[in-house]
Amino acid sequence: MSNIIGPNSTVLFHFTIKLEDGSVADSTQVHGKPARLQMGDGSLTDNFEACLLGLASGAKKVFELTPDDAFGPINPDNIHHMERSRFGADLELEEGAILSFTQPNGAEIPGIIRGVAGDSVTVDFNHPLAGQNVTFEVEILAVDDENGA
Structure with a gap:
């Protein structure tokens, strides 16, 4: 010891x-x-x-x-553009909000909303x-x- x-x-x-x-x-x-x-x-x-x-x-x-x-460093491969339809219709998507996403293996991963433009939502899966x-x-x-x- x-x-x-x-x-x-x-x-x-x-x-x-x-x-x-x-x-x-x-x-x-x-x-x-x-x-x-x-x-x-x-x-x-x-x-x-x-x-x-x-x-x-x-x-x-x-x-x-x-x-x-x-x-x-920020990895550009961890920034994804997703269709707005993948999110609940009543979900308010605000820049900076952190949401939980389920990976194919069932694990949860946080993603930060970086932008919303029309039907496209930019989600950043890099560490905050x-x-x-x-x-x-x-x-x-x-x-x-x-x-x-």
Whole structure:
């Protein structure tokens, strides 16, 4: 058991994600429920994990990430133009609205309405923070080293 984050650690931490304009995009502190991360499990980019390596319980750190190191660049293949008829007739489609779509395998995926023009609806299936530089503020609450040693 170590309190220093290593490549196989499980980390309990609070985070806040801020956009370039300083607005908060997400924060675990809003609900008072910290996040748990298993280092090396692929849920975060290598650069994000590299920013956490060596931090100890109680540490606070602020770091900036580019799109490639955070939520990825915008992928034009994830932007689709759909017929308005595919949506319920009584559904109000507003730009910026997030809707849930069912994939062929039954999984749900969120899509952001980017535009409505006549009978065409533009839906963006990229992560909402794709293509953006972001600032992460982290506070490490606990670290468990699971090297199996």
